[in-house]
Amino acid sequence: MASEPKALSGTAAARRSLLDKVYGWLTTVDHKRLGILYILFALVFLVIGGIEATIMRLQLVRPLNDFASPELFNRMFTMHGTTMIFFVAMPLVFGFANYMVPLMIGARDMAFPRLNAFSFWMTAFGGLILYSSLFGGTGFLNGGNAPDAGWFAYAPLTSLMFSPGHSSDFWTLGLLLSGVGSVGTAINIVTTILTMRCPGMTLARMPLFAWLNLIMGFLVVMAISPLTAAQLMLLIDRYLGGRFFDVAAGGSAVLWMHFFWVFGHPEVYVLVLPAFAIASEIIPVFSRRVIFGYPVMVGATIAIGFVSMSVWAHHMFAVGMNSNANTFFVFTTMAIAVPTGIKIFNWLATMWGGKIQFKTPMLFCTAFLFQFLVAGLTGVMLGSAPFDWQLTGLVFCCCALSLRDRRRNSLLHFWRLLLLVS
């Protein structure tokens, strides 16, 4: 801790104080400061991800356009997807969790403050490594050496044969680092909630925000691990003579898909549960009503957590699994719609009979309810495998995904965001 500077000339004192401040932020282990750092980090990358999306939209504005070359476009859609998931949405999720969970449960800080800081910086460095790929290769304006195998990086496109050079490695290494950060934060959240609640706060009395972040934490640990494993396997294939995904040597391209989507599906619940958490706090307050059906809200979320680990291959309906396997994943995917629907009904019932004040947070939450209703129903459509056989593969899903709202607290931002994602 820097000691108070003694009386100095005005400028020197100001200069040292600024350095002290920056040093303070860089070395903080305070959960609130780390929460703010996560959110600022996410906002910066939101702008960058938005630029990448704009480049793609400009290329697609008319057929046979030549605004962006095929190489640049492929780098953009890879970077945009990776950025938005790992360096915008997840940091936002962790930022809010970091800031608010300890406050809500009456804890002084997170269980492991230094792990907390470490995790943030791992995420930040992961992002920096990924983005350092833009400067190299063909130069910045043509996308540099940025990864171009898609944010899902299917094998064997990512093998050395089809992705020579290091562009895929930037993807792998950046996400390996940020994955470590994510798991660290998740462990922190789970431990804090399970062990550091103030006396008298049983789990049954805990705010829903904390509950949903607890389940999110479990999901992160269970989901990021297979992704990290798959990425290590990819590195071993590329550089250490491995054959995990090398079909000519008996490896399997489908293996990558299973690993990736075992991560990828719980990941979307990692992203949406905190949004649910925020809605679950804001809607009761601005309806001046207690949340309707607290125990069922908890139960439904736990059910969602468990079932979400069993639906992953609905991302692989077109891959050629046999009809029994496809049918199983249709079943689990449809099943998860039930607890999710129950949560929407509970929010609706909270508002029903209340006195709703449409301040900005409530505007956002109402828009969220509408948008998530549509998005959730498109999930049911995609869960019907034959329909999915016509729809699968990004375009329909991207439109559906863009219908999930993000939390902000500014009226201007609300209308701008609504326009942006419409």
Place this chain on the structure above:
Amino acid sequence: MSKAAIRKVTTLVVHCSATAVALADPQRGPSSPTSIFSPASTPAQSIYGLSLFVLAMTAAVFVVVFGLLTYAVIKFRDRVHDDKREPPQVYGSSQVETAWTVIPVLIVLVLFLATARVITSVQDATEPHGALEVTVIGHQFWWEYRYPGLNVVTANELHVPVSDPAHPTPTYFTLLSADTDHSFWVPRLAGKTDLIPNHPNSMWIDPHETGVYLGQCAQYCGVQHAKMLIRVYVQTRADFDRWIEQQRQSAIASDAVSQGRVVFETSPCLVCHSVSGIAGNGQFGPDLTHLMSRDTIASGAAPNTPENLRKWIQDPSSIKRGALMPAFQLSDRQIDELTAYLETLH
């Protein structure tokens, strides 16, 4: 609600209904050649029927929930002149909660059963005796088609016979890949099925109407994934048999273009391409024996005209940047002769 608002909502409802009706009418012509709502083959038709059912059920759920949400937002707004007392606090209601658990479970069950039925009917259909078999091999960035029973090899433009719904004559595909993942997608004929190396997949179609059906690769496979297009020519049995006969002929050897043929044989062309009757067995690129029987080149990237063919040979990246065919720095005269030769390969 004000009169203006009522008028707006009515217009909206009318437009939505019109769209729904239009979507549900399979008799109208396809709004686009790749519309998933204009099926022309049994798998696509089963999917279409199921999709209407799913859309109808999810639309019903949407209308109900959105209606309730809108009602709640309007009815339970905090009014300015209100007495500021807390509204009655409701912690739960077992009847309501049971109802909105049981009903979604039933809806989901119905959707699941309908879906399971279509999955089985499409994936587990037994291949009838004498069905046409085609092996599709996906390459970066073109399609190879082999008719193993008929000794025909071609590329990018698939020909199949039309199938009478009363006496179906489907075509069954075995899907393989020579390099990375691809996906075969002709929306009006069937759903997507991936081509994954070392993981053979199968699918089938039985197109009910003759015509050309368009499709594309549906699994990101590299830089020119976007221009890996599919054309399926559904022909009458007679026309199809004629096409097969023509494809089985050896390459036409015309003396007028012998110079071009020499260029073809002495340039690196034969490393990747084959022309029957010429020594060499290039498999990396499309078979060119009947190049002129195709409407497009470069897997649909450009129409098959002499100018485009010349442009393609001179510099493939001018038509399909990132295609795996290099430019071979041939002289203008060599390219002219080569093009003239290829133009005879009907």
